[in-house]
Amino acid sequence: MFGRQLRHELLKLFARKRTYIGFGAFVGLQVLILALLQLPRARHAFDKLLTANGYWPEDYYGGLTLAMLIIEFSIFLMGALYLALVGGDVVAKEIEDGTMRMVLSRPISRLRLLTIKWLACAIYTAVLMVYLGITSLLAGVLYRGRLGQLFVFVPMENLFAVFPTTDGLGRYAMAIGMLAVVMQIITALAFMFSCCKMKPAAATILTLTVMFTDFVLRNVPFFQSFKHYFITHHTASWVRVYHDVIPWWGIGESVVYLAALAATFWVVGAMAFCLRDFKS
Amino acid sequence: MITIRGVSKRFGSRLAVADLTLTVPRGIVFGLLGHNGAGKSTLIGMLLGQVIPDTGELRINGWNVFTHRRRALERVGAIFETPAFYEYLSGWRNLLIFCEYTAPARPKRIQEVVRLVGLEARIHDPVSTYSHGMRQRLALAQALLPEPELLILDEPSEGLDPEGIHEMRNLILRLNQEWGLTILFSSHLLSEVQQLCSELAVMREGRLLFAGDWRTVDAQRQWLCIRVDRQAEAEEALLAAGLVDEFEYDGRARLAPGADIAWVAEWLLARGFRVVALHPIERTLEDFYLELIHPGGGTT
Numbered sequence: 001m002f003g004r005q006l007r008h009e010l011l012k013l014f015a016r017k018r019t020y021i022g023f024g025a026f027v028g029l030q031v032l033i034l035a036l037l038q039l040p041r042a043r044h045a046f047d048k049l050l051t052a053n054g055y056w057p058e059d060y061y062g063g064l065t066l067a068m069l070i071i072e073f074s075i076f077l078m079g080a081l082y083l084a085l086v087g088g089d090v091v092a093k094e095i096e097d098g099t100m101r102m103v104l105s106r107p108i109s110r111l112r113l114l115t116i117k118w119l120a121c122a123i124y125t126a127v128l129m130v131y132l133g134i135t136s137l138l139a140g141v142l143y144r145g146r147l148g149q150l151f152v153f154v155p156m157e158n159l160f161a162v163f164p165t166t167d168g169l170g171r172y173a174m175a176i177g178m179l180a181v182v183m184q185i186i187t188a189l190a191f192m193f194s195c196c197k198m199k200p201a202a203a204t205i206l207t208l209t210v211m212f213t214d215f216v217l218r219n220v221p222f223f224q225s226f227k228h229y230f231i232t233h234h235t236a237s238w239v240r241v242y243h244d245v246i247p248w249w250g251i252g253e254s255v256v257y258l259a260a261l262a263a264t265f266w267v268v269g270a271m272a273f274c275l276r277d278f279k280s
Numbered sequence: 281m282i283t284i285r286g287v288s289k290r291f292g293s294r295l296a297v298a299d300l301t302l303t304v305p306r307g308i309v310f311g312l313l314g315h316n317g318a319g320k321s322t323l324i325g326m327l328l329g330q331v332i333p334d335t336g337e338l339r340i341n342g343w344n345v346f347t348h349r350r351r352a353l354e355r356v357g358a359i360f361e362t363p364a365f366y367e368y369l370s371g372w373r374n375l376l377i378f379c380e381y382t383a384p385a386r387p388k389r390i391q392e393v394v395r396l397v398g399l400e401a402r403i404h405d406p407v408s409t410y411s412h413g414m415r416q417r418l419a420l421a422q423a424l425l426p427e428p429e430l431l432i433l434d435e436p437s438e439g440l441d442p443e444g445i446h447e448m449r450n451l452i453l454r455l456n457q458e459w460g461l462t463i464l465f466s467s468h469l470l471s472e473v474q475q476l477c478s479e480l481a482v483m484r485e486g487r488l489l490f491a492g493d494w495r496t497v498d499a500q501r502q503w504l505c506i507r508v509d510r511q512a513e514a515e516e517a518l519l520a521a522g523l524v525d526e527f528e529y530d531g532r533a534r535l536a537p538g539a540d541i542a543w544v545a546e547w548l549l550a551r552g553f554r555v556v557a558l559h560p561i562e563r564t565l566e567d568f569y570l571e572l573i574h575p576g577g578g579t580t
Contacts, residue, residue, distance in 0.1 A: 001380070001383075001384065004380050004384065005380050005381065008376070008377045008380055011369075011373070011377075012366055012369070012377070015366075015368055015369055015373075016368055017368065097364050098360070098362060098363075098364030099364045099365065099366060101330060101360060101364065102358075102360070102363065102364055102365070102378060102419075102422070103378070103381055104328065104329065104330050105328045105330070105353070105356070105357075105358035105360075105432075106353065106378065106381035106382050106426075107349055107350040107351075107352070107353035107354045107356075107381070107382055108381040108382075109349060109350070113381075275332070277291075277325065277330065277331040277332060278325065278330040278331065279321060279322065279325050279330070279331060280321060280360060280361065280362065
């Protein structure tokens with residue numbers, strides 16, 4: 001019964017045209033990022049960075065490196081927005097449309113309903129991240145015609161790494177897996193707002209505001225010693241799998257921190273939802 | 281079937297339902313009447329566990345709606361004035377989704393219900409292409425799917441054309457008479473309630489003004505239409521003579537206890553009034569309702 005209800009919840013999410021417009025938009029963004037990376041200035045900066053460190057740029061300018069670059073920009077530009085949109089919609093939109101009232105005239109408990117919706121959102125987030133990972137890699141490989149070796153440069157994480165193709169592919173898969181886990185926090189935050197008495201758009205905007213504020217404050221030097229309190233510090237743990245020696249303990253800490261935060265969001269959202277009155 | 285005891289609900293400073301106690305017997309069509317903001321929808325919301333009461337308890341089939349939600353609502357179907365569906369999905373898919381919240385849907389049962397509401401031809405089309413009437417029929421189908429014993433209909437005729445209203449009325453009667461469903465029916469359309477409901481409750485500003493069979497209230501008191509040549513003079517004289525208790529508009533009069541139409545006729549003729557019309561009139565639910573809502577005569 002639970003499985004069937006979850007299946008229908010997923011169907012509701014995936015049967016929307018908007019879902020596919022979003023998926024299509026990501027592909028569009030990937031093509032745009034690829035095009036921008038071809039600009040002479042971008043290519044020059046890339047080549048300069050690698051040659052300055054004693055690497056041959058042509059070895060690394062392949063599908064894997066491009067996929068990683070695409071992912072970094074896609075997540076920053078659209079990933080958070082899209083997850084906030086879906087998470088912010090999932091409860092609030094149903095309330096706004098009136099379908100929630102129809103559902104709640106059934107003998108399903110509010111908590112069970114929320115659990116189903118939460119799980120559907122979590123699955124959706126994971127699917128979106130995996131989709132991003134695959135399409136980015138495909139876009140990079142199609143463009144360069146080969147996987148190439150992997151080069152990763154993330155200044156904020158003090159990360160400069162190169163990997164041979166096979167190792168790079170494995171790290172890339174791990175990074176996508178991590179991304180599917182850490183990005184759940186954005187969906188969870190949006191979900192919590194969605195459970196409160198507000199419009200879907202307000203839930204989305206609030207989520208983005210929190211994430212943006214968190215990101216800005218985290219980068220303010222004054223807050224450096226408090227950085228482990230910031231959500232974006234922990235969501236960035238997905239790139240830490242590219243360190244030579246993977247800091248599993250630190251990654252684990254981040255995942256636990258995010259899981260605890262997500263659980264808090266769930267409890268707050270569930271309380272708001274369970275104590276609400278639903279009227280036309 | 282439904283037992284409501286001492287239920288109150290306040291939204292901010294506004295008292296939506298005040299200490300309401302009501303019982304709806306099994307097997308009848310029970311009307312819920314009241315103007316906008318009277319508390320009908322809040323009461324229905326509380327019955328379905330969507331609105332949390334401040335005090336009191338609501339039971340369906342003996343089960344408390346809030347502490348035993350599944351038991352209380354597993355044989356309940358509901359329709360709201362503006363039924364909402366997942367527009368981008370077909371009617372069939374919507375039925376499957378809503379049904380799964382109660383119990384797994386059997387395709388045969390869905391087909392049966394779809395046929396009953398007359399939606400076979402369009403059931404696989406997206407709901408976004410449905411007319412208001414078709415949405416109402418789909419809403420009825422989703423309400424009937426869990427094989428309910430109780431149907432809660434909140435303004436089901438809202439926005440329907442006369443033919444749609446007629447169809448809906450016949451369907452409700454059929455469901456009550458042939459399927460034995462108890463139906464709680466909230467509507468602004470007094471004529472609908474009069475034709476459908478054997479008992480009703482009238483609410484005003486969250487308070488229960490009346491509950492029961494309205495036809496038995498004052499049933500021994502007869503209403504007449506009295507029209508004579510000198511109307512104003514006759515009305516005054518009939519009231520003074522104690523034959524009539526009150527006059528309303530257009531010569532409508534309520535006979536005093538013990539008086540009858542023959543006495544009135546004799547009395548008028550004996551005093552030289554030329555009688556234009558004198559006949560008993562059936563008291564409508566509208567008369568009853570307005571009397572209850574505006575005691576003392578005003579109709580606005």
